[in-house]
Amino acid sequence: MxxxxxxxxxxxxxxxxxxxxxxxxxxxxxxxxxxxxxxxxxxxxxxxxxxxxxxxxxxxxxxxxxxxxxxxxxxxxxxxxxxxxxxxxxxxxxxxxxxxxxxxxxxxxxxxxxxxxxxxxxxxxxxxxxxxxxxxxxxxxxxxxxxxxxxxxxxxxxxxxxxxxxxxxxxxxxxxxxxxxxxxxxxxMGLQDAKAVQIISPKYQEISDAIHEKMVRGTTLLHAEGGYSHEERKVVLTVVSKNQYRELTRVVSEIDPSAFIVMSDTNEVQGLGFSYDFKV
Incomplete structure (x- = not known):
């Protein structure tokens, strides 16, 4: 129409x-x-x-x-x-x-x-x-x-x-x-509910690879610095669907049980896997 x-x-x-x-x-x-x-x-x-x-x-x-x-x-x-x-x-x-x-x-x-x-x-x-x-x-x-x-x-x-x-x-x-x-x-209505997740772990590369392979989701590595130690570290940023969040925490905990995970809700996501034709 x-x-x-x-x-x-x-x-x-x-x-x-x-x-x-x-x-x-x-x-x-x-x-x-x-x-x-x-x-x-x-x-x-x-x-x-x-x-x-x-x-x-x-x-x-x-x-x-x-x-x-x-x-x-x-x-x-x-x-x-x-x-x-x-x-x-x-x-x-x-x-x-x-x-x-x-x-x-x-x-x-x-x-x-x-x-x-x-x-x-x-x-x-x-x-x-x-x-x-x-x-x-x-x-x-x-x-x-x-x-x-x-x-x-x-x-x-x-x-x-x-x-x-x-x-x-x-x-x-x-x-x-x-x-x-x-x-x-x-x-x-009609917007894509999702979870934006940040993961802090010394095993960041292993976690990032697992998200790619097991969950078919993209990641971004953010450069960060520890507020107390001032050590440089990497933060894994990924966006998953609401139903995938539990699976993500399981995948991360299998690699690093002490990984620090920060999750926030988001109501609109545009890009591959969300607003484009892409099946997970």
């Missing part, structure tokens, strides 16, 4: 899913969720600006800001969101009547909204509103999209403390947390 058509379909699908979650779980139970709507509701007692006017004004302002800072492609895709979401919301509203506990409504409303937002964000688009700010901050900072979604939505929900009370805020935090987790999982 043509990538532009696929991106268009993903943006439409993501916004439809958000509209479904909001119409079925968020609005019927008055869940204090994040976004411009939540900020508008929370600030109304103080600024006396109708939430609808507040949302419309800042939706346009943030769209123009995003178009200026994030480019033409972003603007086109976000414009699709601005059209699809309100139409879908009107179509879904009042069509489904699901009686659940408000806590479950917050949880599932947040999950569905987060999944929808994540699907749209995978194309480089935004679902509009406060998510434009999320993507701008992501471009100019080291914070992940899911973390920024959590922070901004949590601030929006927290503002409701003065207008809707502590219980509504606590329930709203459930929706915000669920949404940020869903965004994170969707954005990471």
């Amino acid at each position: 043509n990538k532009k058509i696929l991106d268009f379909a993903m943006v439409v699908a993501g916004n439809i899913l958000i509209a479904f979650g909001v119409s079925v779980f968020i609005l019927p139970y008055n869940i204090l969720s994040g976004g411009l709507a939540g900020i508008g509701i929370a600030l109304y007692p103080f600024i006396k600006i109708e939430p609808t006017m507040f949302v419309n004004f800042f939706t346009i302002a943030l769209f123009l800001l995003g178009a200026a800072l994030l480019g033409k492609t972003f603007a086109i895709k976000t414009m699709i969101s601005s059209i699809v979401y309100p139409i879908a919301l009107v179509l879904f509203q009042g069509k489904f009547h699901i009686q659940v506990d408000p806590l479950l409504a917050a949880l599932y409303g947040g999950l569905l909204s987060g999944i929808g937002a994540g699907i749209a964000m995978r194309t480089g688009a935004s679902t509009g509103g406060i998510n434009v700010v999320t993507m701008i901050l992501h471009k100019y900072s080291s914070l992940s999209l899911s973390t920024l979604v959590l922070i901004l939505d949590a601030i929006a929900v927290g503002l409701g403390l003065f207008s809707m009370g502590i219980e509504a805020v606590l329930i709203g935090f459930i929706a915000v947390w669920a949404g940020s987790q869903a965004v994170d999982k969707v954005l990471l």
Whole structure:
């Protein structure tokens, strides 16, 4: 399928899913969720600006800001969101009547909204509103999209403390947390989980050869110096799949039981054996 058509379909699908979650779980139970709507509701007692006017004004302002800072492609895709979401919301509203506990409504409303937002964000688009700010901050900072979604939505929900009370805020935090987790999982979906492993041993060459022969994985020898002894030594760096980590530790311990092993998780690996066609 043509990538532009696929991106268009993903943006439409993501916004439809958000509209479904909001119409079925968020609005019927008055869940204090994040976004411009939540900020508008929370600030109304103080600024006396109708939430609808507040949302419309800042939706346009943030769209123009995003178009200026994030480019033409972003603007086109976000414009699709601005059209699809309100139409879908009107179509879904009042069509489904699901009686659940408000806590479950917050949880599932947040999950569905987060999944929808994540699907749209995978194309480089935004679902509009406060998510434009999320993507701008992501471009100019080291914070992940899911973390920024959590922070901004949590601030929006927290503002409701003065207008809707502590219980509504606590329930709203459930929706915000669920949404940020869903965004994170969707954005990471399809990436290669792996383990980056550093091995320190005087038998580094033997260990490196064993990784090549027994595990069919590449290695890199890093030059290092002991912090106490100041002796020069080599560190074996290798990246293995999640399922291979136990086998790696077994191979290393057979050669040098006292080898020092440092492992860290990584979510994305590109190269031979991971992103290319190569069978282990």
